[in-house]
Amino acid sequence: CNKLEEDPNSIVTASQFYKTQSDAVSAVSAIYSTLNTDAAGDFVIYGRNLNLLTGNGSDDQIFSPSNTNTDVRALGTATYVPANDRIKKNWQQHYFGISRANVAIDNIPGIDFDTTTRARLVREAKFIRGLLYFNIVRLWGDAPLVLHDPTSTNVDAQKMKRSPKDSIYAQIISDLNDATLLPKAYTGADVGRATSGAAHAILAKVYLTRREWSKAATELQTVINGGYGYALFDNFLDAFQQASKNGKEHIFSVQFGTNLGAKNSTNSLSVCNFGSFNPAVYPGDQPADSSLYQLFASFDTRRDVTFFTQLYNSATGKYVQFGAARFAKFIDYAISPLTNQNISGINFPVIRYADVLLMQAEVLNELNGPTAGAYAAINQVRARAKISNLTAGLSQADFRDSVFLERRKEFIQEGNRWFDLSRRGGTYLYDALKKYPLKTGAAVKDTLYPIPQSEIDINNQLTQNPGW
Amino acid sequence: YAQTVNEPVINSTLTGIVVDSKSQTPLIGALVRIKGTTNQVLSDNKGKFFFKTGQKLPYVLEAVYIGYKKQEIEATSSPLTISLVENESQLNEVVVVGYGTQRKSDLTGAVASVNKGLLSQPAASFDNLLQGSVPGINVTQSSGAPGATATIRVRGGNSISFGNAPLYVIDGFIIYNNNDNVNTGASNGVGVNALSTINPSDIESIEILKDASATAIYGSRGANGVVVITTKRGKRGRDEISYSTYVGQQQVRKKLNLLTASQWASLINDVNSSTGSAKTYSDAAIAALGAGTDWQSAALRKGPIQNHELSVSGGDDKSRYLISGNYFNQDGIVVNTGFKRYSGRINYERNIGDKLKVSTNIFGSQSVENKLFGNNYNSINFQSTAFANLLQVSPVVPVYNADGSYYTASPYSSIPTNPIQDFKSTINRTYIRRILGNASAEYKILKDLTLKVTGGTDLINTKQNYYSPSYAGSPGGSSTGYSSQGFAAVGSIAASTWINENTLTWDHAFSNKHFLNVLAGYTTQHQEDQSAVASAQKFPNDLTTFNNLNYAGTAVLSTSDAHESSLNSYLARASYSYNHKYNVTISLRSDGSSKLGKNNRWGYFPSLGLSWNAGRESFFRPASQVVNDLKLRASAGRTGNSEVPPYSSLAALSPSNYYFNGTLVTGIAPTQIANPDLKWETTTQYNVGLDAGFWNNRLTFTFDAYYKKTSDLLLNVPFPLYSGYASVLENVGSVENKGIELSISSDNIKGSDFTWKTTAVFAANRNKILSLGQGTDYYYPLAPTGYVSPVIVKVGLPVGSFWGYNTAGLLTAADVAKGVPYLTGVSQQEGDTKYVDTNGDGAITTADKHYLGSAQPKFTFGLSNTLAYKGFDLSFFFQGSYGNKIFNFLQQKLEIPTLSLNASATLLDRYSAGNPNGKVAKATNAPVAQVTDRYVEDGSYVKLKTLSLGYAVPRDVIRQLHISQLRVYVTAQNIWTWTSYTGLDPEVNFFDSDNTKQGIDYGAYPSTKGFLAGLNLTF
Structure with a gap:
């Protein structure tokens, strides 16, 4: 007679776990991994999926001829519907990360080990939870506020309503405030974890988005003058290459690794920048049209880091001409041969110091108009790009426009453009989109993404966003 | 004129008795007639009869009794004993049922036997032989690859998410075929078929148990039908040595029509002009390109096939034995593919004294399969076959350079590789070693009370070797062998099952009218598997391939896995027959499975079956010259399904990875919510059936109608995504299957020299999803990223429905x-x-989007004919399917014009300014891949599966050579197919056993036709 109790030795079960410091560390590593891996092998949040909403959904991109997925094309042409699979996948991935953060925040305090490390791990979890909810609230507005792991497979018990935007922001601010108590920096094998500087920087962006300018200014002040040592790289390219990852400009980056073999991450963004030396093969992501490329002065060092029109093939020793400009920011030139970009080890910069400086310029302008401090901040960014200082004596409105233009040029493909367009409010977002013949359908409804249809289908308590 | 009364002249009287030839028991109600007269009497309740007649002895008597052969006997004196021999009609055959045998006349369930003629056909694996063999079993080959898997469904699919394959019982040993046990993950491409390890020529008979009365004795594992396989054994009385062999050659059945080089160049020009770009090829350049490379032909070849079988068998009054060995070797029709098997069997049984009988069946095999590799696609669990990719290689690219070396400078490939070189150089090999053995002892405690104890084990050891050389474009790690500088992987998996079964059988006849068979038993079974995969890349040279990972420069993280599960069961069955006329069978099994939630581990599966041999009723006798057998059956019962993976009910945590400063760390987090209530899928099935025999079984007829409802489906239910879980495993929803089945067997001509037999089977099944749980009306099974799911799981539609645009x-x-x-x-x-x-x-x-049809056929059929004239025999077997749809994913891909891949020849009729009536969308650089009715094609087909001509050499010719039997034959396989399906073969199933993704063709290994010649020789 066989025993019918299962005693698995190939999987860890809940009753065996959350007992030691090592368990707590693993629980937090699992949260980070939601930023650079997808359980089903799909594109990851910070390796293209978020960019499909913030890049493809903005005026930077439309679609590439190689996009056979109609859901991707629909995002590029402002014709997406609530059943759009990419919108659903973003929703799912963000909440997947939040779920793992919830598990860690609920379980780690009950584990008995060094209290400093224990507090740090919980704060890291809160940082990522805050970061992900910040994306959610900006993309969808009101949303379910989930703070604990489900305890049963009963679907009905899991149904909930959307919480108002403000209560989600309250949670984000609370989580990020807790995270400001994180260490300022790490050494060795801990480099890449969330820091207090990252928490302040994201918090600044939260206040900026909410137009709480003075609170944003306080946070930015802490990042700039709080002794973190953040600074711009001299060379714009260094912000996106393996050799300089986690450098002085990087405040928080999602980490990718190339160990050629052992558990590589998959960087879809790199593959979507470069796939082949065959010019007939289009990469997954393409600039909307030549106007984006033409925004840059030819001497702007950001142009040839952000785009390529020709590329050196080390195998043939020749330059290959590609014609129209393609994205280049996430090409990992460290990989040889230059054809295997899915193992690219380029980090995704969630927030870097240039963003802090441009936020500083914006906030100061909103508080007191285009002050010298505001000019100094934006000109630091422009100087690094080797372009001249911003025209002096601009009006507050013109200065604001200049900051947004600078942001656009600085952060192509970095998950900022759609957020910048939408937070300006009014008709700003869809006016920008309508400039493209293929996006003329853009309307006020597009200032928030629709709640995924499948979520509403199984949960009648969820409401849809206006206009959908 | 006085009336006179004519006194009958009595010239003789005769008394007699009619008895059964075997048991000598009297037969009541037998009809005895004096031949050529109307004088007839019935035997009385003691079997006795009496004639008083004007006929003088001797005269000829005819005796007729239902179920017995009609007999003529010359009566010379009184008293006379007429001993009738039982008819070997189907009603009196003994058939193998669960845990025993039963007289066919007493059966209450739907049990079909596979035609022996079909079983003797050459095949790599016995599941290839089941298609069209009996009504209600549907077999779909996943591809034409040697050793390929097949999807087998008995009476439709009950489950949506898990376990739809039937249960196999081989010589009493229970196997649920799990192809995961032979696929380690080290190799790639389509799966390996664990059933191909079994030697088909060892099989004596196959019975398919279909309804609940027949399958409920297998309880939780009977819901999908049971295939009972009995292997050959020795015959008492003589020793025989047999040798049989066949050799032949196979070739591709069909190639796809693709563009030639010049046609392709024109297409490229059209694509370019659609975006206003300049033409790539001038008219002169187009003309110069000609036909270009036919990549299909470059990869195809003729594949020889051979099989050799040697067996020694025999027996005496105490024992029987059979020892056999088999060698099978099939080269695939695609280069560097093939399947080879060595196997051996020992079956032995012996009576020890009067009460004890011991027996054993031991089978061992080693098979080797060289597979075609498959390309990882979008890093999702979706591997397109290398052959599908080959079809898309541009025809302007040559295979070889002028000096005979491979051409690797294709401008359409991002790496310098050559697809034919990839095919030939990539090692993708699977070794499966299997030992299946059981031993049993039967002890007669009393004359009619038997205890049987069986122990058995099934050991499967699989080793997979993979190597993609440094110059190959075949998959190597996360990219190709070329990019990885050589990629090697080795994997092994050891799966074992052991079973212990203990049954007690009481088989008793009361006053020869009441027949009772009672079975009670306890069985226990344990399964486990352990696997490991190691791989490495960056080899300095390609000399050691997968054999020595130490030469590699970079290790890839190794993986290992292990599972265990147990099943304990109690079973009972009572069969009662009143005079073989009225029969009832009741069975009950209770199963306890470790894989289910701790609150619902035990399930109970009862059944009731009734049957009535109406043909044996006295009122039926007048019609018995025409209808000699007539039986009605009805059954109802519950069976189960619990084919979820072990640990499905537990709160499981999974690993994931991250990098801090380039250092790999492992994260652990929950991925499965505990479900302590997880329980069985339950299938309730009702069946009514009719068996009839006409003209002394010249024509026999079986009809069944059934209704099945499966509830508490083990379903991966969509969960609110904001919970952090995409789905949970719950018991919700229900599916129904209903259908009819018909089989007809006819001896069309039954002469002394010439015979012609026909067997036809027909089955229609309708499958429908009744519910997916509260609040869920539909969901889409996962599609590869970048593609829209062509299938939907939706209430009111069949499982495997296609969904798209008109x-x-x-x-x-x-x-x-x-x-x-x-x-x-x-x-x-x-x-x-x-x-x-x-x-x-x-x-x-x-x-x-709406419903575009389903992969499930409206009906399936098989038709086999055997003609024999003197020593010659000719047989042909047609098989077909009607009304099933196929999503031609490959054709969709081939109709999307690109600037680098070849396309379907249908694009010749594309719309353009010069061809405004074209049927295919115009060439563009921005095509959209949508699921449309254009690619959901009718998959109906009729195939002439086999055509075989044999000759048995007359005995007087071979006797001097001490040969007792010699038959030679030639067979043609798959030589004729009727179908309107435009793909390679309508028998295709890319996603294999996944029930929600049936009937999708993403470029399978091409199917074959072939010719074989063989001989069977017995000394």
Whole structure:
């Protein structure tokens, strides 16, 4: 007679776990991994999926001829519907990360080990939870506020309503405030974890988005003058290459690794920048049209880091001409041969110091108009790009426009453009989109993404966003 | 004139008795007639009869009794004993049922035997032989690859998410075939078939148990039908040595029509002009390109096949034995593929004294399969076959350089590789070693009370070797062998099952009228598997391939896994027959499975079956000259399914990875919510059946109608995504299957020299999803990223339904002018696909998608004929399917023009300014891959599966050579197919056993036709 109790030795079960410091560390590593891996092998949040909403959904991109997925094309042409699979996948991935953060925040305090490390791990979890909810609230507005792991497979018990935007922001601010108590920096094998500087920087962006300018200014002040040592790289390219990852400009980056073999991450963004030396093969992501490329002065060092029109093939020793400009920011030139970009080890910069400086310029302008401090901040960014200082004596409105233009040029493909367009409010977002013949359908409804249809289908308590 | 009374003249009296020849028991109600007269009597309740007649002895008597052979006997004196021999009609055959045998006349369940003629056909694996063999079993080959898997369904699929394959019982040993046990993950491409390890020529008979009365004795594992396999054994009385062999050759059955080099160059020009770009090829260049490379032919070859079988068997009054060995070798029709098997068997049984009988069946085999590799696609669990990719290689690219070396400078490949070189150089090999053995002892405690104890084990050891050389484009780690500088992987998996079964059988006849058989038992079974995969890359050279990972420069993280599960069961069955006329069978099994939730581990599976041999009733006797057998059956019962993986009910945590400063760390987090209530899927099945025999069984007929409802489906239920879990495993929803089955067997001509037999089977099944749980009406099974799911799981539709747009040809200038709705998100122009606004809302959105048909056939059939004249025999077997749809994913891909891949020849009829009536959308650089009715094709087919001509050499010719039997034959396989399906073969199933993704063709290994010659020789 066989025993019918299962005693698995190939999987860890809940009753065996959350007992030691090592368990707590693993629980937090699992949260980070939601930023650079997808359980089903799909594109990851910070390796293209978020960019499909913030890049493809903005005026930077439309679609590439190689996009056979109609859901991707629909995002590029402002014709997406609530059943759009990419919108659903973003929703799912963000909440997947939040779920793992919830598990860690609920379980780690009950584990008995060094209290400093224990507090740090919980704060890291809160940082990522805050970061992900910040994306959610900006993309969808009101949303379910989930703070604990489900305890049963009963679907009905899991149904909930959307919480108002403000209560989600309250949670984000609370989580990020807790995270400001994180260490300022790490050494060795801990480099890449969330820091207090990252928490302040994201918090600044939260206040900026909410137009709480003075609170944003306080946070930015802490990042700039709080002794973190953040600074711009001299060379714009260094912000996106393996050799300089986690450098002085990087405040928080999602980490990718190339160990050629052992558990590589998959960087879809790199593959979507470069796939082949065959010019007939289009990469997954393409600039909307030549106007984006033409925004840059030819001497702007950001142009040839952000785009390529020709590329050196080390195998043939020749330059290959590609014609129209393609994205280049996430090409990992460290990989040889230059054809295997899915193992690219380029980090995704969630927030870097240039963003802090441009936020500083914006906030100061909103508080007191285009002050010298505001000019100094934006000109630091422009100087690094080797372009001249911003025209002096601009009006507050013109200065604001200049900051947004600078942001656009600085952060192509970095998950900022759609957020910048939408937070300006009014008709700003869809006016920008309508400039493209293929996006003329853009309307006020597009200032928030629709709640995924499948979520509403199984949960009648969820409401849809206006206009959908 | 006085009336006189004619006194009958009595010249003789005769008394007699009619008895059964075997048991000598009297037969009541037998009809005895004096031949050539109307004088007839019935035997009385003691079997006795009496004649008083004017006939003088001797005269000839005819005796007729239902179920017995009609007999003529010359009566010379009184008293006379007429001993009748039982008819070997189907009603009196003994058939193998669960845990025993039963007289066919007493059966209450739907049990079908596979035609022996079909079983003797050459095949790599016995599941290949089941298609069309009996009504209600549907077999779909996943591809034409040697050793390929097949999807087998008995009476439709009950489950949506798990376990739809039947249970196999081989010589009493229970196997649920799990192909995961032979696929380690080290190799790639399509799966390996664990059933191909079994030697088909060892099989004596196959019975398919279909309804609940027959399968409920297998309880929780009987819901999908049971295939009972009995292997050959020795015959008492003589020793025999047999040798049989066949050799032959196979070739591709069909190739796809693709563009030639010059046609392809024109297409490229059209694509370019669609974006206003310059033409790539001048007219002169196009003409010079000619036909270019036919990549299909470059990879195909003729594949020899051979089989050799030697067996020694025999027995005496105490024991029987059979020892056999088999060698099978099939080279695939694609280079560097093939399947080889060595196997051996020992079956032995012996009576020890009067009460004890011991027996054992031991089978061992080693098979080697060289598979075609498959390319990882979008890092999702989706591997396109290398052959599908080969079809898309540009025809302007040559295979070889002028010096005979491989051409690797294709401008359309990002790496310098050559597909034919990849095929030939990539090692993708699977070794399976299997030992299946059991031993049993039967002890007669009393004359009619038997205890049987069986112990058995099934050991499967699989080793897979993979190597993609440093110059190959075949998969190597996360990219190719070329990019990885050589990639090697080795994997092994050891799976074992052991079973112990203990049954007690009481088989008793009361006053020869009441027949009772009672069975009670306890069985226990344990399964486990352990696997490991190691791989490495960056080899300094390609010399050691997978054999020594130490030469590698970079290790890839190794993986290992292990599972265990147990099943404990109690079973009982009582069969009662009153005079073989009225029969009832009751069975009950209770199963306890470790894989289910701790609150619901035990399930109970009862059944009731009734049957009535109406043909044995006295009132039926007048018709017995025409209808000699007539039986009605009815049954009802519950069976189960619990084929979820072990640990499905537990709160499981999974690992994931991250990098801090380039250092790999492992994260652990929950991925499965505990479900302590997880329980069985329950299938309730009702069956009514009719068996009839006409003209002394010249024509026999079996009809069944059934209804099955499966509830508490083990379903991966969609969960609110904001919970952090995409789905949970719950018992919700229900599916129904209903259908009819018919089989007819006829001895069309039964002469002394010439015979002609026909067997026809027909089955129709209707499958429908009744519910997916509260609040869920549909969901889409996962599709590869970048593709839209062509299938839907939706209440009211069959499982495996296709879902997409209707199209109405192409957009005309008039359409554009009128402003017909376009597909949202796409800029459409004249000459593009015109989508139909099904819901009439003025826009083409996903709301316009609708049901485009299902992969499930409306009906299936098989027709076999055997003709024999003197020593010659000719047989042919047709098999077909009607009404099933296939999503031709490959054709969709081949109709998407690109600037680098070859395309289907259908694009020759593309819309263009010069061809405004073209049927295919115009060439563009921005095509959209949508699921449309264009690619959901009718998969109906009829195939002449085998045509075989044999000759048995007359005995007087071979006797001097001490040969007792010699038959030679030639067979043609798959030589004729009727279908309107445009793909390679309508028998295709890319996603294999996944029930929600049936009937998808993403470029399978091509199917074959072949010719074989063979001989069977017995000394």
